[in-house]
Amino acid sequence: MTNELQPDKIKDNLSTLLIGSEILVAKEVDSTNDWAKQELERGAAQGLVVLAESQTAGRGRHGRAWVSPPGQGLYLSVLLTPQVERDHLPLLTLMAGVAAARALRGFIKAPLGLKWPNDLLVGPRKVGGVLLEFCPGPRPGVVLGIGLNVNNPGFPDDIENIATSLRIENGAPADRLALLRALLGCLDEEYESFLLGGGEAIIGKWSELTSMFGQPVSVVQGPHLWEGTALRLDEGGRLVIRTGDGREQVFDSGEVTLSRAGREP
Numbered sequence: 093m094t095n096e097l098q099p100d101k102i103k104d105n106l107s108t109l110l111i112g113s114e115i116l117v118a119k120e121v122d123s124t125n126d127w128a129k130q131e132l133e134r135g136a137a138q139g140l141v142v143l144a145e146s147q148t149a150g151r152g153r154h155g156r157a158w159v160s161p162p163g164q165g166l167y168l169s170v171l172l173t174p175q176v177e178r179d180h181l182p183l184l185t186l187m188a189g190v191a192a193a194r195a196l197r198g199f200i201k202a203p204l205g206l207k208w209p210n211d212l213l214v215g216p217r218k219v220g221g222v223l224l225e226f227c228p229g230p231r232p233g234v235v236l237g238i239g240l241n242v243n244n245p246g247f248p249d250d251i252e253n254i255a256t257s258l259r260i261e262n263g264a265p266a267d268r269l270a271l272l273r274a275l276l277g278c279l280d281e282e283y284e285s286f287l288l289g290g291g292e293a294i295i296g297k298w299s300e301l302t303s304m305f306g307q308p309v310s311v312v313q314g315p316h317l318w319e320g321t322a323l324r325l326d327e328g329g330r331l332v333i334r335t336g337d338g339r340e341q342v343f344d345s346g347e348v349t350l351s352r353a354g355r356e357p
């Protein structure tokens with residue numbers, strides 16, 4: 093297994109203020125997001141990072157599966173307890189996307205892009221995703237799950253055409269440990285900037301990292317389908333599109349497809 097992940101190696105020279113205050117690594121878990129939630133209930137502090145070499149029930153949004161083979165990707169969840177209004181929490185998905193894109197930049201030559209709300213893309217293919225979950229309860233918190241495809245040589249048939257990895261893009265394996273440390277560093281910086289400056293800075297950075305704006309998109313939300321042109325994010329990080337009748341439609345959730353041929357994840 094390349095770059096086995098061990099807490100002391102990860103912490104070595106890690107100069108984060110908050111993220112990674114505690115780091116736990118498991119060989120295999122069902123989902124690191126569920127693990128982080130359990131740690132929250134047990135009283136774990138903000139900044140805890142839990143990582144697994146593989147997940148048996150890694151998931152995306154709406155219970156979809158996240159393919160998590162052993163030793164190939166990075167599967168981690170970060171525990172946060174931000175004192176911000178609930179309405180602002182979705183901005184943390186964008187914050188994680190910005191941090192991951194910044195970290196990945198040092199490990200891939202091909203251009204990276206963000207797709208609203210939670211996709212990390214190389215060209216049209218997905219190299220990573222973010223799963224933000226709010227945990228109500230006596231100690232409310234947020235679990236920010238991030239999955240990155242690093243050294244996957246390929247993918248199962250059902251996602252073969254929509255997924256990619258650093259190894260596939262670069263034609264050579266990447267250093268998972270170095271990428272992880274870069275990611276924790278970027279998350280630390282972006283989270284601090286979010287706490288100090290609110291969403292505005294994150295939305296600005298996110299908008300620079302996407303090529304969605306000006307493109308035709310379809311948005312599916314429950315049984316409804318909208319088509320239009322992606323315009324911008326509003327101050328809450330919601331997607332604004334202009335529909336065919338010239339009106340602006342704002343989405344706080346939904347599945348977005350870039351309508352141009354071949355841009356599908």
Ligand code: BT5
Nearest residue numbers: 123125150151152153156158159168221222237238239255
């Ligand atoms: C996401 O969901 O993109 C969020 C993925 C978050 C995964 C991390 S891993 C650590 C933490 N613990 C967890 O249990 N989850 C988080 P969504 O936008 O719903 O995309 C899911 C869809 O992406 C699936 O339905 C597949 O089509 C596709 N997919 C599944 N595995 C993939 C992979 N490894 N790479 C690229 N695409 C994948």
